Amino acid sequence: MQEQELQQLLAFFKALANESRLCIVGILANRECSVSDLADLLDLREPTVSHHLSKLKELDLVRMRTEGNSHIYSLNQDALIKMNKDLLSTQKIASLVGDVGERSWEAKVLSTFVVDGRLTQIPARLKKRLAILRWLVEKFEFGRRYPEKELNAIIQQVHPDYASLRRYMIENKLMQREEGVYWRLPLDD
Numbered sequence: 001m002q003e004q005e006l007q008q009l010l011a012f013f014k015a016l017a018n019e020s021r022l023c024i025v026g027i028l029a030n031r032e033c034s035v036s037d038l039a040d041l042l043d044l045r046e047p048t049v050s051h052h053l054s055k056l057k058e059l060d061l062v063r064m065r066t067e068g069n070s071h072i073y074s075l076n077q078d079a080l081i082k083m084n085k086d087l088l089s090t091q092k093i094a095s096l097v098g099d100v101g102e103r104s105w106e107a108k109v110l111s112t113f114v115v116d117g118r119l120t121q122i123p124a125r126l127k128k129r130l131a132i133l134r135w136l137v138e139k140f141e142f143g144r145r146y147p148e149k150e151l152n153a154i155i156q157q158v159h160p161d162y163a164s165l166r167r168y169m170i171e172n173k174l175m176q177r178e179e180g181v182y183w184r185l186p187l188d189d
Contacts, residue, residue: 009087015059020044021052028062028075035071059083106131119159122168130172136165137174140184148180 016022023042027033035053039046053073056062060079064071086092109131113120119136123129139154140146146154148166155162166182169175175182 005087005092008083009092012059012083012087015055015061018052018055020048021056024049024052024056025061025075028073029077032072032074034067034073038073106134110135114158117158119165122159122161122164129168133165133168133172133174134187137169137184137187140175140182142184142186144183146182148182151182 016025020042024038027038027041033041035046035049038044038049038053042049053062053064057064061076061083062073063076064073066072109123109128113123113128113132114135119132123132136155136158139158140151151166152162155165159165166175170177170182173185174187176185
């Protein structure tokens with residue numbers, strides 16, 4: 001899930017986590033109302049109702065039309081359907097757990113194998129080794145070319161077996177090598 005979608009989803013749940021706003025949505029799902037009608041139905045002051053409506057309007061969940069001197073509000077069912085389709089699908093919700101689970105798993109691997117910024121050992125299992133290599137490659141700048149000697153010195157700061165780590169980064173397409181010069185490649189997410 002992209003950051004923008006995540007922020008929209010959080011804003012949606014935050015808006016509806018308020019009991020009064022949830023009641024307003026429920027009332028507007030059944031009929032149109034003015035601010036004073038909603039205030040009477042919910043036993044709230046009109047400024048409070050207006051505040052709640054503005055929060056719901058930010059998410060495009062309510063529509064407003066003018067009738068004489070009154071503003072009449074209704075539920076924007078199209079926006080609710082779009083939100084359900086785009087953000088509240090099972091696939092989108094499931095992707096939240098996948099991202100969090102993967103990040104926490106990598107953090108656990110790093111805490112197991114990295115102590116005081118140094119690698120205690122190179123993991124034998126490929127998945128764990130890849131987590132370590134992704135951490136290691138972050139020590140190199142994009143667009144910068146590193147002579148082999150400089151690359152080895154940087155790797156040695158974290159582990160003495162620079163040759164294996166260098167080879168693993170090349171094999172796993174985290175770095176590229178040509179004529180003794182190395183550079184970082186983008187990470188595949």
